[in-house]
Amino acid sequence: MKTEKPLARRQFLKTLATGTAAAGAAMAAAPAVMAADASTTGDSKTTGYRESEHVRRYYAAARGQ
DSSP states (O other): OOOOOOOOOOHHHHHHHHHHHHHHHHHHHHHHHHHHHHHOOOOOOOOOOOHHHHHHHHHEEEEEE
């Protein structure tokens, strides 16, 4: 059975710095991509929160009414 040599401290820090930089670059690019996708859809339907009957019943139950 061959044992792997553990990473030296310097190599570990290099790997950590590279991973952090890559994650930062990905997070910086994500909002631009999401904004571009949202603007190109042109969908006139609204999505999200709508107060429907079951939501009103939940709020009433939460208030204790």
